[in-house]
Structure formats: C-alpha cells, structure tokens
Amino acid sequence: MIMNNMRPLILLSNDDGVRAKGLNELIDMLSPLGDILVMAPDSARSGAACSITSVIPLYYDIVEKRPGVRICACSGTPSDCVKLALEKEAVRRPDVVVSGINHGDNASVSVHYSGTMGAAFEGCMKGIPSVGFSLCDSAADADFSFAAPFVRAIVKRVLKTGLPAGVCLNVNIPKVKEDGCKGVRVCRMARGTWSSEWTEAGHPRGKEYFWLTGDFTNMEPECEDTDMWALAHGFVSVTPVAIDMTAYPAMSGLKDLELL
C-alpha cells in the first residue's frame, strides 16, 4: 500500500532478457503508474525457475536512463536480478515487483519452471507485493497491446491494496484477437503434466544430443476453476500462488515416520 505522496516505485524483471518485446511493452504500460526500475537478465533465461547463481560473481550495467525509467541489464538469473536490484540499485523499497510479460504461458505446473515467476517469487519472499505476467504466445513479436488494460488494472489494484503475506500472483493472458478477451478469472493451478520431452539430435561428430521440447496434457480439462480452462476459454487467469509449499493435508499421514 502506498502510504505517502511519492510516486510508487515499480521494480520490473523478466526471463526473456532486457531486450524482449514483452518487457519493453510492460515498461510502457506501467510508467504512467510510477517510477520504473528494470533489472533484467542481459539475455534470455527461459526456464530459469527460482535458480540463483552462487559459483560465479555477477555484474550489471545501467543500459538506459530517461525521466522516471532506469533500465539495468544483469548477468544473472531473474531471481538474482530482483535480489541485486533490491540491495544495490533501488533508491527505496519498491512498492511492487512485476515480472514479464513473458512470451509464452506459465500456467499449470509450468509455474515451477518459470523464470518469470522466479522473479515474482523473489519479490514475494522479500515481502513486496509481486505479480508475474505471461502471454500465451511465444513469438518474439507477439501482440501484447490488448493486454495493457488488464495489466495496468491488476498492478493498480495490487499497489492500492497489497497482497496477503507470502502470496504473489501468476497472471496468464490468452492469445486472442483484440476485444476477444472475455475478462478475468481467479483460478487455481490445473493439474497437468509434460511428456515426450526429448527430441534427439546428432552432433556433427557423432554424439547423441537431446533438445528439451514436450507435450503438455491438462489432466482436468473440464474443471472450470483452473487456469488452463480460463485460458482455453478466452479469459485472463489470475492464480494466487503461495511461498509456503507445505502439503498440510499430508502431514498427519506421515506421523509414523516419527517412530523411526
């Protein structure tokens, strides 16, 4: 919640890298709402999840500065970016951390692999209201324009009222034609799974290599309360996700382990 008269400070990151279209559109969408600090990976870090870099030291450069917008490119992962921005570059504590807009969805179990959500989790673990945005279109030149009113409204709402402690938002935006979006649904993660994940490829000198690809199966396509259902039916999905991953209902069934 904004408690003073300063313009909000909005920290942005992503996993597609500082030059990605989705990040640059996000800057334009949100700069009317506050001062923007971007700390984004210097190149793509797709699938970075919450990974952090501990075996090599990191650096960042300020690559652009204009009134109300400062853009930094960092050699680390999305989580590293948020950590570095908070401790080394932000002039004050950001009011919100926003990550994205990712080129490609991060619904269902893909949240676990998502560097976009890695940045949002990091902001949330630091006690800052945090949101990750992803568009269901992985093209480098994807059309993000119709997403603008949703993105702006959700960030405005989060700036105004905050989020519960330990909870951040995973927002996925369907690929629809302009005016084709049916609205917003608050959803749970669909149960789903990836399979047939490897495509074999030969090295020129003969060794067998494997490209990670895969087919996603939604294991509950008929469930209208899931993110996958919302996206398949033209809605923006808003899924609150929790830092506390404890499977509370499973605890009592494990009590026999205490007798070891």
Added chain:
Amino acid sequence: MIMNNMRPLILLSNDDGVRAKGLNELIDMLSPLGDILVMAPDSARSGAACSITSVIPLYYDIVEKRPGVRICACSGTPSDCVKLALEKEAVRRPDVVVSGINHGDNASVSVHYSGTMGAAFEGCMKGIPSVGFSLCDSAADADFSFAAPFVRAIVKRVLKTGLPAGVCLNVNIPKVKEDGCKGVRVCRMARGTWSSEWTEAGHPRGKEYFWLTGDFTNMEPECEDTDMWALAHGFVSVTPVAIDMTAYPAMSGLKDLELL
C-alpha cells in the same frame, strides 16, 4: 507401491554433481533396497531450483556400471536429469526418485532455490513418489554416515506405501555427532527470509562484481512445528511439499479482479 517381485528401481539425482560425496554415499545406502540408476549433473548445479535447459541441447554419458548400479553424468540441470533418465535411460518406470544427499540444508524458503528439491519435484510431477535429502553441512567431506538409517528407513517407507499424488518429501538432516540425532519430526516450512545477500568484489580491470551470499533469518524461531525448529533441536525434519502452489485462502479476496 511395489506390486511385483522385481527389485525396485531407484532413480537418483542431485545438484552437487555426479562426483559429490553425498550422492555416492546415497548410492551405498540405497543399493541394498533395489537397482540404482543415477542421472546426475556432470558438475555442481547448486541453486538450480526447478530450472530446465531449452536453448542448448543436452547429452549424457554412462560413467560407471556395476551389478545393480548404473551411473550417468548429464550436461543439464537436476530437473533435466530426471526428465532425461525417465524418457531415455530407465529400463522401466522407477519406483521412487531420490535426490541428494545435498551438502547443505534446504529448509524454509531455501526449498525454492534448491536443485536437490528440483529433482524431487520433477519426479513428483511425473507421478513417482519422490524424496529430496539434505544434510546441514555444506563441507565437501561432510559426514553422512549417521544419516544412513534415517535415509534407508524413509525410502523403504515410501517404496512400501507411496506418497499422496502431487506431494513429495523434503528431508533435512541436522549436523550432529554420531548418536546425537533425536529422531524425526514431520514439519511445515518455517517462514524465513534471506538478507544482506551481496558481497562486492572487484574485477582485476576495475568493474564492480557481486557474489551471492546472505544471512538467513528464521521469522518464527519459537514455532516447534517448523523444519528450522526441528533442525535446530537435533531432529531430522520431514516436510511434505505440494506441487499445487495455489494459495487457496487468498482466492476469495481477489474476486473483485473478475469485475475488470
């Protein structure tokens, strides 16, 4: 659950790399329980979380083969390792995925950064009972010996009864002297946070670099139901963690977003 007379197939991985002591001790601890297939990163991938590799192709080599044990070294992350093993190297579906033993704890929010747990999450997302083990000692020559009876008993239990769908175990083992371990506690993740995460370091040619380090603060040190409390008091902590990260209690408070 083992439904036939074959020896169980146990898939092992880790994030400290195929040569780490913790993994090799784990092989010795578990080979009495079944056939062992190891697919581990060819070098350390600490902090890899659930990250996956999509921009370069991956490979692996069988680096050791002895009766009942096959060890592969892979160029990818712990999650990649589990995915590759399941699809390309396992002769049948593993009965359990075991990751570790990590050199260093993965309690509280560190579960989000943990490559050890990344491998366990991947097994769980593929519907296989999965467990990650970590020892609260990050030394390369840490003493894992007193952990053996706990590790074996927990894996035996999981082989016998399975785990609830979408739930895996995050097991942390305290650093205690032999016979100093007080037993096992089934726990929730403690609320905690990392701060002071960067140590500045100069590049020989003058640029400023930053090493990721940090201090962990347990935000509820008095709570006896947490993993951090168990470890601080000499217990092995067993925390069931869920693939479904939806923050269900937060959903109703976000319903106003559906009016956008």
